[in-house]
């Protein structure tokens with residue numbers, strides 16, 4: 336959706352306003368969450384090198400991730416990307432996703448209200464499981480051919 340000064344930054348403004356009232360989450364909070372979380376990811380010995388191998392300019396990635404979380408958590412429809420192909424070729428197993436979730440839960444708990452943290456953590460856990468399945472499906476099959 337195009338956003339102008341006269342238009343709210345949401346596809347469904349009343350839904351977004353209700354979520355903000357219930358959770359304390361808004362664009363500013365999500366921006367803080369994304370920036371602090373990826374600060375930890377970049378410094379992390381397990382995940383940092385995987386990101387460093389693919390992302391040289393962090394500004395557009397962080398902007399994209401704020402738009403993603405705005406769509407996921409506030410239902411604004413701001414994100415128009417494709418997360419599955421972005422992860423399909425990554426050298427990751429479930430332990431990487433688990434570690435990603437540990438850092439995400441920690442950051443959400445530091446920054447958000449308890450309701451806000453629960454809201455984003457539930458969604459992150461769900462999406463991590465789907466991305467893990469997508470990564471597994473993209474791996475070459477090890478089942479021997481019968482032919």
Ligand code: HEM
Nearest residue numbers: 385386389399403416417418421427431432435459462463
């Ligand atoms: C093992 C854990 C993870 C790793 C190592 C990882 C790594 C990456 C990398 C390297 C990119 C950039 C891809 C590129 O631009 O070439 C990316 C993009 C992205 N990641 Fe992850 N990720 C992980 C988990 C997650 C989870 C759990 C979520 C969501 C809750 C997520 C959401 C996204 C999104 C939305 C993008 C942007 C995709 C696009 O529109 O291009 N990632 N990730």
